[in-house]
Amino acid sequence: MKRAAGMAMSKLATLTAAEIAALDRTDPLRARRQLFEIPKGLIYLDGNSLGVLSTAARQRAATVVAEEWGQSLITAWNVHGWMDLPKSVGNRIGALIGAEAEHVVVCDTTSVNIFKLLAAALALRPDRKVILCEQSSFPTDLYMAQGYVGFAAGGAALKTVPAAAVTAALDETIAVLLLSDIDYRSGARRDIKAVTRAAHKAGALVIWDLCHSAGAVPVDLKGAKADFAVGCSYKYLNGGPGAPAYLFVAPQHLAAVHQPLSGWLGHAAPFQFEPDFRPAGGIERMITSTPSVIGLAVLDAALDAFDGVDMGQLRAKSLALADLFHARVSARCRSLKLATPLAPEQRGSQLAYHFEHGYAAIQALIAAGVIGDFRTPDLMRFGFTPLYLSYAEVARAADVLADIIATERYREPQFQVRRKVT
Ligand SMILES: *Cc1c(COP(=O)(O)O)cnc(C)c1O
Numbered sequence: 001m002k003r004a005a006g007m008a009m010s011k012l013a014t015l016t017a018a019e020i021a022a023l024d025r026t027d028p029l030r031a032r033r034q035l036f037e038i039p040k041g042l043i044y045l046d047g048n049s050l051g052v053l054s055t056a057a058r059q060r061a062a063t064v065v066a067e068e069w070g071q072s073l074i075t076a077w078n079v080h081g082w083m084d085l086p087k088s089v090g091n092r093i094g095a096l097i098g099a100e101a102e103h104v105v106v107c108d109t110t111s112v113n114i115f116k117l118l119a120a121a122l123a124l125r126p127d128r129k130v131i132l133c134e135q136s137s138f139p140t141d142l143y144m145a146q147g148y149v150g151f152a153a154g155g156a157a158l159k160t161v162p163a164a165a166v167t168a169a170l171d172e173t174i175a176v177l178l179l180s181d182i183d184y185r186s187g188a189r190r191d192i193k194a195v196t197r198a199a200h201k202a203g204a205l206v207i208w209d210l211c212h213s214a215g216a217v218p219v220d221l222k223g224a225k226a227d228f229a230v231g232c233s234y235k236y237l238n239g240g241p242g243a244p245a246y247l248f249v250a251p252q253h254l255a256a257v258h259q260p261l262s263g264w265l266g267h268a269a270p271f272q273f274e275p276d277f278r279p280a281g282g283i284e285r286m287i288t289s290t291p292s293v294i295g296l297a298v299l300d301a302a303l304d305a306f307d308g309v310d311m312g313q314l315r316a317k318s319l320a321l322a323d324l325f326h327a328r329v330s331a332r333c334r335s336l337k338l339a340t341p342l343a344p345e346q347r348g349s350q351l352a353y354h355f356e357h358g359y360a361a362i363q364a365l366i367a368a369g370v371i372g373d374f375r376t377p378d379l380m381r382f383g384f385t386p387l388y389l390s391y392a393e394v395a396r397a398a399d400v401l402a403d404i405i406a407t408e409r410y411r412e413p414q415f416q417v418r419r420k421v422t
Helices: 009-013 017-025 030-035 055-079 082-096 110-124 139-152 192-201 293-306 311-332 358-367 391-407
Strands: 104-106 130-134 157-161 174-180 205-209 228-231 246-249 350-354 373-375 379-383
Touching: 009 311, 017 311, 017 391, 030 293, 055 082, 055 293, 082 104, 082 246, 082 293, 110 139, 110 174, 110 205, 110 228, 110 246, 130 139, 139 157, 139 174, 174 192, 192 205, 311 350, 311 391, 358 373, 358 379, 358 391
Parallel strands: 130 157, 130 174, 174 205, 205 228
Antiparallel strands: 104 246, 228 246, 350 379, 373 379
8 A cells, every 4th residue: 555654755745746646545544534524725734723524513513403402402301312422422532542431521621621630630649739730731731720729729739840851750749740642832742651650650640631632643541541631522523613522530540539510410310409419420420510412412423533443544644644744845945943753653643833934924824725823932833634634735735835935925914913813
């Protein structure tokens, strides 16, 4: 089988249109593209921030609103299985991240779930107080840890260290390490298994933030002996804007885990309406509120696109797409500096480049029909989503970018205006 993976960068940079078309023809995932509704002519390299709409998701949105809600009203909780969605969708996501069945639940948001898991983890390490994070974490992870420390008033502290110092900082004071396996900016990837082992050796627990890995790279929570994980479902999982998040609690912790946002749907018997909280026996104890049914139903349908996908194949294509892009960009754009490590085991499914005029260049790229995004101060990010991107599109995106850089089109005044969401 002919694959871009493993091909030398110099060769990738000079592939002809016919050779690129051949990569697409032999791509084992090529048929998946038809499951999605991507605006014609648009090349979308931002599935790492907001995944695209699938036909199944669009249809399910219509059905859940017009038929289930519209016609069945309150009976839908039972007749359409609404109450089962947090766990059934959780199991589907669990299968993509190597979790045991019945140990992932979909509820709330990533930020809220981080708060719940921080509290749960700290309670399991009563003789320790410190939450360890890397300084360059996605800010909400740091903010939630800061909020938790304030809430715990003396019962918790936050320590932040540079990315390279995380494992060295694991000592007998650390209760829990909260960490992303893939850096949202650079796309650098950590080894979940090795870091978890180091944390456990120091007596600490780990909460993995999988926002940039679920649906993009194979994750094996069970094999890594992971304790906890959280993640959002609107990036590579294509659940739609603000789709509900998931969380994972390992079997060895579930019975002992308590979280402070003990809402009625985490109760052992919500419809007994008892005055005192008693946690549910299973992963439901992590739920706080009434499920966000519309979001869950749409996410459920979006996950159909992963049915039968070999995550190894998906990963191989993700690396190959990124290699193709980088080969062409680096051959033509000397002023861009790659921020992503190129070793396959050290990167996720995105590439990022430092460029002084990065914001304006991304605006010019969007105007030319190629969507990437920008992260302050100077990073241009490009996500590679193997389910719906072709090699031809990625090669074309690289050529459009190279053109914008070479002609300095990013200097045009309309590309300098800063918008609210970058
Ligand atoms: C996208 C992302 C989030 C998002 O959190 P929300 O609560 O969904 O807004 C959190 N952490 C990381 C690492 C992310 O990439």
